[in-house]
Amino acid sequence: MGDIGLLLDGFATAMQPEYLLYALIGVILGTAVGVLPGIGPAMTVALLLPLTYSLEPTASLIMFAGIYYGGMYGGSTTSILLNTPGEAASVITTVDGNAMARAGRGAAALATAAIGSFVAGTIATVALTLVAPTVAKLAVQLGPQDYVALMVVAFLTVAALLGSSPARGLASLAIGLFLGLVGTDTLTGQQRFTFGVPALADGIDVVVVAVGVFAVGEALYVASRMRRGPIPLTPVGRAGMTREDWSRSWRPWLRGTAIGFPIGTIPAGGAEVATFLSYSAERRLSKRKEQFGKGAIEGVAGPEAANNAAAAGVLVPLLTLGLPTSATAAIIIAAFQSYGIRPGPLLFQNESALVWALIASLYVGNVMLLVLNLPLARVWVKLLQIPRPYLYAGILTFAVLGSYSVNALAVDLLLLLALGVLGWLMRRYGYPIAPAIVGLILGPLAEEQLRRALAINQGDPVALVSSPFAIVAYSSIVVLLGVGVYLKRREARASAELAAAQDRHLVGEQR
Amino acid sequence: MNAPASSPDPPAAPDTGRVRGWPWAEVPFPLALVALGLFTVIEATQITVPGSTNGIGPRAFPYAIGALLVVTGVAVLVGLARGQRGEAETGEDVDVEVGTDWLRVAMLVGCLLALVVLIEPLGWPIAATVLFGGAAWTLGARPLWRPLLVGALIAVVTQIVFTQALGAYLPAGPFEGVAFFG
Numbered sequence: 001m002g003d004i005g006l007l008l009d010g011f012a013t014a015m016q017p018e019y020l021l022y023a024l025i026g027v028i029l030g031t032a033v034g035v036l037p038g039i040g041p042a043m044t045v046a047l048l049l050p051l052t053y054s055l056e057p058t059a060s061l062i063m064f065a066g067i068y069y070g071g072m073y074g075g076s077t078t079s080i081l082l083n084t085p086g087e088a089a090s091v092i093t094t095v096d097g098n099a100m101a102r103a104g105r106g107a108a109a110l111a112t113a114a115i116g117s118f119v120a121g122t123i124a125t126v127a128l129t130l131v132a133p134t135v136a137k138l139a140v141q142l143g144p145q146d147y148v149a150l151m152v153v154a155f156l157t158v159a160a161l162l163g164s165s166p167a168r169g170l171a172s173l174a175i176g177l178f179l180g181l182v183g184t185d186t187l188t189g190q191q192r193f194t195f196g197v198p199a200l201a202d203g204i205d206v207v208v209v210a211v212g213v214f215a216v217g218e219a220l221y222v223a224s225r226m227r228r229g230p231i232p233l234t235p236v237g238r239a240g241m242t243r244e245d246w247s248r249s250w251r252p253w254l255r256g257t258a259i260g261f262p263i264g265t266i267p268a269g270g271a272e273v274a275t276f277l278s279y280s281a282e283r284r285l286s287k288r289k290e291q292f293g294k295g296a297i298e299g300v301a302g303p304e305a306a307n308n309a310a311a312a313g314v315l316v317p318l319l320t321l322g323l324p325t326s327a328t329a330a331i332i333i334a335a336f337q338s339y340g341i342r343p344g345p346l347l348f349q350n351e352s353a354l355v356w357a358l359i360a361s362l363y364v365g366n367v368m369l370l371v372l373n374l375p376l377a378r379v380w381v382k383l384l385q386i387p388r389p390y391l392y393a394g395i396l397t398f399a400v401l402g403s404y405s406v407n408a409l410a411v412d413l414l415l416l417l418a419l420g421v422l423g424w425l426m427r428r429y430g431y432p433i434a435p436a437i438v439g440l441i442l443g444p445l446a447e448e449q450l451r452r453a454l455a456i457n458q459g460d461p462v463a464l465v466s467s468p469f470a471i472v473a474y475s476s477i478v479v480l481l482g483v484g485v486y487l488k489r490r491e492a493r494a495s496a497e498l499a500a501a502q503d504r505h506l507v508g509e510q511r
Numbered sequence: 512m513n514a515p516a517s518s519p520d521p522p523a524a525p526d527t528g529r530v531r532g533w534p535w536a537e538v539p540f541p542l543a544l545v546a547l548g549l550f551t552v553i554e555a556t557q558i559t560v561p562g563s564t565n566g567i568g569p570r571a572f573p574y575a576i577g578a579l580l581v582v583t584g585v586a587v588l589v590g591l592a593r594g595q596r597g598e599a600e601t602g603e604d605v606d607v608e609v610g611t612d613w614l615r616v617a618m619l620v621g622c623l624l625a626l627v628v629l630i631e632p633l634g635w636p637i638a639a640t641v642l643f644g645g646a647a648w649t650l651g652a653r654p655l656w657r658p659l660l661v662g663a664l665i666a667v668v669t670q671i672v673f674t675q676a677l678g679a680y681l682p683a684g685p686f687e688g689v690a691f692f693g
Contacts, residue, residue, distance in 0.1 A: 037603030054677050084603045167590055168597060171544055171583035177576045178551060185569040188561050192569060193554060216623070218602070223615045223650060225599075227606040388604055389650035390661060393643045396619070397662070400626055400642065401669055404635075405679045413627045417620065428611070429540050430597025447572040454567055 003133050010356030014062065014364050022059045023361050026066020027368045033067070034074015035383045038218050038395060040087060041071030042327040042437065046210035047402040049335055057339040058354055062361040064332055069121060069365050071328075072271075072311045073373055076113035076304050077380055080106060081234050089271040089307050091495070092279045096292065096299030101234040103295050110377045111241045112249045112297055113304040118370040119250075120257040120305035124312030125362045127261050132348070132359075135320040139345035144453035145464045147321075149473035151446040154323050155439065156477055157267040161484040162432040172431045175422070176439025179204055186444070187451055199411045206334040208403045209440055210327075212416045213433055215399035217423020219392045224424070226388070233384055236377065249301040252282050256305030263306075264313020266480065267325040271310035273484075276491040278306035312362070319343055319355060322445070327434040330441040534596055541587035548580030618649040634684020636692070639666035 013019060029048075033039040045064050052060045072089075079090040080097035093113065100109040142150075159169040182193045183203025194200040241249070259281065260274040282302040283292045292299050317323040322344035324330035336343050347355055373380070403416045426433060450464075457463035465474060555573035587597075599607045622645035629638035643662025644655065652658040671691045673679045686692040 050679070051677065054679075078603060082603055084601075165587075165590060165595060165597070167583055167586035170579065171541070171587060174544070174548075174576060174579040174583050178547065178580065181551075181573055181576060185558075188569050190559050190561070190569045192558055192573060193551075219646075220616050220619055221600070222602065222604045223619050224611045224613070225605050225607060225609050226612070226615075226650065227604050228609075387652065389647040389652035390658065392604075392650055393647035393652070393658060393662070394665065396623065396646050397639055397643045397665060397669075400623070400639070401635075401673070401681075404630070405673060405677075405681065408680045408682075410627055410631060413623075413630070417623050417627070420623070421620070424616070425540055427600040429537055430599055431540075443572075443576075450572070451567055459567070 003129070006352060006356045007129060007360060009353065010358075010360035011363075013058065013353065013357035014360040019059060019062050019357070019361065020364065022055075022063040023066045023365050024368060026063035027070040027365050027372065028066075029063075030067035030070020031074040031369065031373065031380060032070075032383060034071040035077045035380045036074075036386070036391065037078060037082070037084075037384070037388075038222060038392060040214065040328075041068055042210065042331055042434075043214035043218075044071065045328060045331045045335065046207055046214065047398055049207045049210075049331070049338065050402055050405045052335055052338045057336075057341065058357050060335065061332075061354065061358050064335055065358055065361055066365045066368075068311065068328060068332070069308070069362065070369060072121075072308050073114065073117050073369050074380070075307070076117070076300075077110065077377070078384065080109045080113065080300070081236065081381060081384060083232060083234065089275050089310075090303075091272070092275045092303045093300055093307075095279075096294070096296050098234060099293065099295035100297065100300065101237065104235075104237040105239055105295065106234060106236040107377070108237075108239060108241045108245050108297065109300050110236065111374065112245060112301045114370060114373045114377075115241075116249065116253040116256065116301045116305040117308040118366055119253045120260060120307075120309040121312060121366040121369075122363065123254075123257045124261045124264075124309040125359070125366065128312050128315055128362070129359055131265070132316055132320050135316060136345045136348040139320055140349075142345070142469060143467060144449045144456060145467050146469040146473070147449040148446065148453055148464060149467075149470040150321060150323055151442055151449065153473050153477050153480065154267045154317075154325060154442065155435075155446075157480050157484060158325060158438050159435040160481060161273075161488065162434055165430070168429075168431045169435050172426065172433065173435040173439040175426075176436035177443040179209055179436070180440045180443035186448060197411070199407070199409055203444075204415065205403075205406050205412065206331065206441065207406050208412050208416050209419055210331055210334075210437060211399045211402050212419025213423030213426070213436065214327075215395050216416060216420025217427060217433070219396050219399075220420055220424035221427045222388075222392055224428070231385060231388075233381075236381060245297050248297050252278070252298045252302035253305045255281060255285075256302040256307075257309040260306035260309030261313040264310030264325075265316045267317070267323070271307050271314075271326075273487045273491060274306040274310040275303035276494055277487065278302040280490065280494045315362075319347060319358075320345060322347075324438055324441060327437040330434075330437045333441050534591060537591055537597055538588070541584040541591070544580050544584030544587070548577045548582075548584060551577030551580060615649060619646055622646045622649065631682055632684065634686060635681040636663070636666045636670050636686060637684055639669070 033044045044067050075087055075090040076093055079085045079094040080101050083094055083098040085091045085094045097109045155173055159173040160166040162169050182200055184191050184201055191201060256278040259278045263274040279299055279302060282298040283289060286298055314325055314329050317325055318329045324333050333343055341351055403412050453464060551573055555570050558570050560568040601607055622642050626638045626642040640662040643665060644659035647658035648655050670681055673681050675691055683692040
């Protein structure tokens, strides 16, 4: 029952006017960047990391939480009104969401996405509140070798399940791990891969890497293959949700939450898989199967709920184990580190006030998002009409600004440019970006735990795999990869069927 | 319902299928990975190991990462030889069906390099105006004065916000000493 008291204390902190303001700034920024093409939550948090030097931890983490949740909301607007998803997790929303918009029911689609996100976000935050302290209490007993095992699990699942092939995912992870090596070895104080450049002695700044591969990489990629012609924006339409829409939406919201949260908590491919699973579940359970692909509201309500629930689920391993399973989560870990705070089981003991204020702010942020987004949908749509040359020039300008303001070194800008070219090539040749970011953040932590584990056990490598927890973790890799590959196959099949159904539909329309 | 607004072009032949022969454009990237891996391993032998190290020292992890780079690079090459192509990432403003516009990329890189050169002598306001104006013009904003004007506005506002409200340092260049700029 102590947790309830702590949560109430958290609310008392989060409801202070100052923190409410940061939460509001966070959700507005998050929604804006979620709506804007080319900018995702990972990049936004990275761009705002330099702010952490002038803000206190609670304020900036509350703001980052707002950005994180807001970004998930904003993503649905793009997929419904532009018919081109911004991220993998909103691909499936595009199908029925845009079909609804083309039929003049865009407002209803946006509403079911927003309310579904609220319902899922709130329920999943309750689940987080209940699950996280328990996990943290169990995790306190883990030793360094157990952390090594957990990190290996995270590396392999993130790398193998994202992107177009496991080899490319692992290559991306290796690039991130290499970038994480640059700097001074924490245990012996030796410089590694610094090439005698003093600016590299402290390592490559996370901001520079993340902003380079995300922002500059994205801008270069868009420049290389810019979509021509007018922006294909579908009008929102007038009709809101009808009584029938409500009765068809609430079950998918709940089912999406139930699918999304557990998938978010395990490292098995992230929110994308959850949305596809939710979509195929809704289609199977529906009495109106023929409507799917042509504007079934269930096909928007379920996946959007699953997406948000998974986003909350990702916070469980992040807060309790310090284990990021997405690029955004990895950068939030970097934000914690910039305050000298280490996410992990001890977080709930040592930084109890901070964690509970953060969790309370998730509830607050969800309410804010609902209140903001139902009436303001039409305002957000305006953001979609920003002329693309100005949008991407702005992204580049802020990328440079963010990287320069960290250390005020021109060398960092050259590094930014080089990493931007790397990010562009990775996009062009199908190497996923997220494993590199996870590798960059988690690599140094994994090395430290590995060396501590070996030092404790007098260099005996068998100790790494002989603790009961490590055995469970390593055997779960097989299961996780198996489940992950199975889910990916299902996803691929579902999207192939969907594409076929849509083609038939379009052909039918043309006749 | 009007004509299908979606999928403006008919989908091209799927590039996920197995293609015979080498997709040469994709080869340099995994080759570079292998090279980086070998470099990592060789360079790691030069890291000083203090005598007091117990367990594994500062070299072991670099060796492992170097090996991973080599193995994944080779794995991608083997995949390419067997006809497994990479799938380019999709996005709102990306048309994966058009070829790469190298000139445009080179011009954007040029704009960024201009900023790196200009930021210290001429200060953020001027350098950022050049970057924004140049980048937007490269991407198709016309006439030139319009992106330059927007860029100047953004540059001045960020200069003031960052130096005054956030307490960060940005070089002001010729505006050094002007109120609110530094």
